[in-house]
Amino acid sequence: MIALTQEKREELIACANEIKKMATSTHGYKVGNDAFGRNALMLMEVALASITAQPFGYIEEDAVKDRERLFSAQVFADEEDLPSYEFSELSYPLYLAPPVPEIKLPDEHEGIEHTEYHSGKQAGWNECLSEIKRLNGLGD
Incomplete structure (x- = not known):
């Protein structure tokens, strides 16, 4: 994928x-x-x-880890409907179709300081970012 x-x-x-x-x-x-x-x-x-897949519901993390609880676990329509002790990082979204994952890339590093160290850091960062884009077919 x-x-x-x-x-x-x-x-x-x-x-x-x-x-x-x-x-x-x-x-x-x-x-x-x-x-x-x-x-x-x-x-x-x-x-x-x-x-465009959107989750149809959310399930608690504990239910995902405990397979016996998985089939009897409560499904919540929205993350806001999860019990107050639950946080979004402790819930899993449920989809009818697998969604295409989203890549979040950092911005290119803009060099402010003009030392050899910082220009090397900037060049390395930007080369690495370009390679990530190339490997994922994102171009420039």
């Missing part, structure tokens, strides 16, 4: 919605007219469901 930044996720959602609109419009060629087109449209729906 791939992971996306929030910006890329929003870009892909807009693109998928535009493709769906073009595929089902009455102007020009309709993508869904043949088996390939119908399958392509269905794949777009699956991709959108995965990219």
Whole structure:
């Protein structure tokens, strides 16, 4: 599975919605007219469901750790509905479809000080960040 930044996720959602609109419009060629087109449209729906997946509920961490409790555990609609002694880091979201993970990248390091140490630190940080982006297909 791939992971996306929030910006890329929003870009892909807009693109998928535009493709769906073009595929089902009455102007020009309709993508869904043949088996390939119908399958392509269905794949777009699956991709959108995965990219936009929202949790339908939350379960307490203790229930996840204790398999016997898992099937009888209470599911809460919102994190706010969890008992007051629970915190969001002690709960697990439940999804109908697996969501695409989000990558949160730090900003590039802007050098303020002009010492050799700081310019080396800046260069190393930015090279590492570029490599992370490259490995995840995020480009520059």
